[in-house]
Amino acid sequence: MRGWRSLAASLALAVLVMAGGPATGPVLAVTPDEVLSDPALESRARDLSAGLRCLVCQNQSIDDSDADLAKDLRLLVRERLVAGDTNDEVINYLVSRYGEFVLLKPRFDWATLALWGTPIVVLLAGVGFAIVTVRGRRKATTPTALSPEEEAAIADVVRARD
Incomplete structure (x- = not known):
């Protein structure tokens, strides 16, 4: 104890x-x-x-x-x-x-404007980069429909296999 x-x-x-x-x-x-x-x-x-x-x-x-x-x-x-x-x-x-x-x-004055403003600019640039990147990924991953020529080519390949 x-x-x-x-x-x-x-x-x-x-x-x-x-x-x-x-x-x-x-x-x-x-x-x-x-x-x-x-x-x-x-x-x-x-x-x-x-x-x-x-x-x-x-x-x-x-x-x-x-x-x-x-x-x-x-x-x-x-x-x-x-x-x-x-x-x-x-x-x-x-x-x-x-x-x-x-x-x-x-x-805070004109001489220290860059010191105080840089974090805000970097934060906004990061948010902007993130938004652009996410939008770009969404567009890249969206499937597109096949054209009639592509569908015909696939159908020919499938018929040739059978």
């Missing part, structure tokens, strides 16, 4: 860990010395840094990255917020300094 209890407890812990429960949480690279004393400003800083790309790691937000540049960017975001900048002003400042690449989710 004791073995079943420990097995059940182990399975429950494994399910909890895999589901992302209290044993696991978001791993943030923010160190305690970076955290602002004002909870509202800190919340804004976390929201902003979750959408900013680490220029070293490139596939992580600056909140998740341990790179020195990511830490500098986190501190810069907090400095701008403490100075009284709005969220848009902070983002615009960072974009003017580092380019659109610093944003994990690029803005």
Whole structure:
């Protein structure tokens, strides 16, 4: 009986860990010395840094990255917020300094039109290709009636066999 209890407890812990429960949480690279004393400003800083790309790691937000540049960017975001900048002003400042690449989710404008439009164009082209292919197969598999000459030729072959 004791073995079943420990097995059940182990399975429950494994399910909890895999589901992302209290044993696991978001791993943030923010160190305690970076955290602002004002909870509202800190919340804004976390929201902003979750959408900013680490220029070293490139596939992580600056909140998740341990790179020195990511830490500098986190501190810069907090400095701008403490100075009284709005969220848009902070983002615009960072974009003017580092380019659109610093944003994990690029803005929609003429420069990023191809980035945003390509998935839609590819999807529509795929649907169009599928429709054309299905219609072509239907036409190819539809049997056609024999011409009188073909029927006569078949009848001659059948008579010759008999």
